[in-house]
Amino acid sequence: MQRTKITQLLKRTEPSENIRVQGWVRTRRDAKGFSFIELNDGSCLANLQIIADQTLPNYDDLIHQVTTGTALTVQGQLVPSQGKGQQWELRSTAIAVLGSAPEDFPLQKKRHSDEYLRTIAHLRPRTNKYGAVFRIRSELAFAVHQFFHERDFRYVHTPILTASDCEGAGEMFRVTTLPPGKTSVADDFFGTEANLTVSGQLEAEMLALSLGDVYTFGPTFRAENSNTRRHAAEFWMVEPEMAFCDLEQNVAMAETLIRYLTNHALTHCSADIDLFARFVDKDLMKKLDLLVSSEFVRIPYKEALAQLEHSGHAFEYPVSYGQDLQSEHERYLTERVFKRPVFVYDFPENIKPFYMRLNDDQETVASMDLLVPEIGEIIGGSQREERYDVLVRRMETMGLSKDNYWWYLQSRHYGSVPHSGFGLGFERLIMLMTGISNIRDVIPFPRTPKNISF
Structure with a gap:
């Protein structure tokens, strides 16, 4: 299945089946029995919200690997979002880790100074x-x-x-x-x-x-x-x-x-x-x-x-x-x-x-x-x-x-x-x-x- 860029998804006017996206995790929020994953592939400013729940066969083992900076492949259904500020979200049917990012990943969810970011220009x-x-x-x-x-x-x-x-x-x-x-x-x-x-x-x-x-x-x-x-x-x-x-x-x-x-x-x-x-x-x-x-x-x-x-x-x-x-x-x-x-x-x-x-x-x-x-x-x-x-x-x-x-x-x-x-x-x-x-x-x-x- 061919990858779809997030910038292309956000232009869609109707829900879609069998969508495949790839990108890097910005954040993950857990609730009882499911998680919200914010994924960004660099194609645009906006993230795509991924819904991962216990229907995934590897959910319990997978979710602890999904840390900030981790690269993922996600397949699922593009559906209208229930949250504010976004039109679509992806209800995942399969998630695979392409590249893990340990806890010392330098770009955590906080504001970093330009001076610091120049020292990690590769990231x-x-x-x-x-x-x-x-x-x-x-x-x-x-x-x-x-x-x-x-x-x-x-x-x-x-x-x-x-x-x-x-x-x-x-x-x-x-x-x-x-x-x-x-x-x-x-x-x-x-x-x-x-x-x-x-x-x-x-x-x-x-x-x-x-x-x-x-x-x-x-x-x-x-x-x-x-x-x-x-x-x-x-x-x-x-x-x-x-x-x-x-x-x-x-x-x-x-x-x-x-x-x-x-x-x-x-x-x-x-x-x-x-x-x-x-x-x-x-x-x-x-x-x-x-x-x-x-x-x-x-x-x-x-x-x-x-x-x-x-x-x-x-x-x-x-x-x-x-x-x-x-x-x-x-x-x-x-x-x-x-x-x-x-x-x-x-x-x-x-x-x-x-x-x-x-x-x-x-x-x-x-x-x-x-x-x-x-x-x-x-x-x-x-x-x-x-x-x-x-x-x-x-x-x-x-x-x-x-x-x-x-x-x-x-x-x-x-x-x-x-x-x-x-x-x-x-x-x-x-x-x-x-x-x-x-x-x-x-x-x-x-x-x-x-x-x-x-």
Whole structure:
């Protein structure tokens, strides 16, 4: 008999015979001659109540094995529930233990702290909170692909191993096969220094200059020793790249994407999002409705700086031209000044990567960051520098070797066109959709400084 998922059972409109479910025990309550077993299979937030009674041939021996965490196979009849808060329950005709869980199972029926659950990341998806966040993560990953497919983008795969530093900051993880004591990169696997990628953007640009509109969606890595709630060493990025596209069109696409993904989450993840609205962030629904209904603010970097300088607020990091915005500045703009998402654009060229297009003022670049309340930056993007001579000058200013980027420069020789793109931090998107404040809690096995467990 084929297994039926609990999420499918809960959609049924009529009782059913010969139902088979499999899952893990959340709780068991005993009464005289029968027991209530709450079973969850991970397919949805809701448990299915199993009624087990003494008509089961192995009831007396079985019931003491049915502890929290135990994996069961249950067969029975789906019937209307006599209890409140649930439509159906399963009157069991056969129960078998697939995997027992002793009394020291770490997830008992009580509230555990996020800090504790990070130490048992292999088990935390069985909790309501983490089951919900990872289902939302799955659904939004699907929605990303759906969004771009509906708009005729091509999904491309860019390398995880690279010899190029997209951001130009040097915060990359070295990958080597050299034994201890050997240092010559000529003897290494690739014959040159290799690193884990911080972005698939440069390669995506090459494909956009052939295919038109493309996107890549995959893991990226940054060896930045920032042990904050917003930073991880391994994270996922959604990176569209669009040919024949200027900064204004790029900003419009980023806003459309956020609005689309928010709508998708509200429509397809309502039960899981409701959990976070009740127990994590009481204002979550109001914030998500704002993402769907409000126009995002667009403001140049200089004006954003003026708003901060004239605010009278005592910031930990002083505000000054030529400095990047800190998290406290980003949150002040979104939470205190505008009270909604904000695009800041035209940043000084000295604080942005080499590939961003130099504006006519010779001082700023055609760049944009999307800032959202409580998180700060969630998207960073730009119009790319399509002019060969200007790109070379910027690389020389930043001390980058033209030899390492010969292929990137060559693309500006052969039919170069204006093109733009951005990167959406997928974990920060999940934080936005759930109200979770720590990036470690929206990715199954977080990689942060001094932490590579599991």
